[in-house]
Amino acid sequence: MGNIINLESLTKKYGKVTALDNISVNIPEGITALIGPNGSGKTTLINLIIGLIKPNKGKISVFDLDPWTCGDRVRELVAVLHEKPRFPSWYTGLEYLLYIANIYDVPNPKDKIQEVSIKVGIEKSLHRRIGEYSAGMVQRLALAQVLLSNPKLIILDEPTANLDPKARIEFLDLIINLRKYEKISFILSSHVLPELERACNFVVFLHYGHALLASNIKDLIRSSCVLDYKIHTSDDSLLFQKAKKVLSENIELSESGLLLKASTPEDIRSLLKLILDSGLTLNYIEPERSFLETLYLSALNKQNSS
Helix, strand or coil: CEEEEEEEEEEECCCEEEEEEEEEEECCCCCCCCEEECCCCCCHHHHHHCEEECCEEEEEECCEEECCCCCCHHHHHHEEEECCCCCCCCHHHHHHHHHHHHHCCCCHHHHHHHHHHHHCCCCHHHCCEHHHHHHHHHHHHHHHHHHCCCCCCCECCCCCCCCHHHHHHHHHHHHHHHHHHHHHHHECCCCHHHHHHHHHHHEEEECCCEEEEEHHHHHHCCCCCCCEEEECCCCCCHHHHHHHHHHHHHHEECCCEEEEECCCHHHHHHHHHHHHHCCEEEEEECCCCCHHHHHHHHHHHHHHHC
């Protein structure tokens, strides 16, 4: 996969405040997670990508274009959906999308609206007023709106913030399918790390203007990151006695079950084989933190100790 965004020693200041400090990152095609606390520079980076602001130093290219000097062309290729989009409640979905299609000068607008509404799953609700839509349908309408302009990259800011668990899963599946079948790239900015872990293939960690990490997630999974797993079986004490001989200091026993510190997938496979060979029943196994949460805290600790 090629890179769609290239940042080279990028710096952006607002007066005495440095929002982004000498960042060099390449973002590839696919679905990228943009992670960081409030004030880390995520919004500034998004505004730089679409050419709304100019960097103080360094270079940025988006699809090989400078977003500051070629902003109109970049914004034809890149769409942004902000958190909790709002629409005129008295319009029907079709009326609103026809209005947007007219702004975009979309040829054969009704055919295009039918096409994008099927892709996002609102084709049966186009004649209902937007005020009657659920939060999940509003988010799908927002996605249909930007799809009218055939973007190559869609940036989503907290895309599931206002959704219930079922709608969150469905919306993430929609993003995954749009990437798979339409080859659209996405940047997802969110604080809900387990959701990002499920959808994304690349991650960028920002922390108060600095890039802590930018990497392919598969490469990170193969790294030596330690994940803590909570495990409960039909006899945790027996399993603990047997596992100590195999995993030594990597396993602990508490009143709530076992805690495994797994530095490699082999640690988990060894424990699962031990459970099977011992005739025990596995009640549950789950990570104490998501993979991205663990990576973020690890990168932050390295930044603080350097």
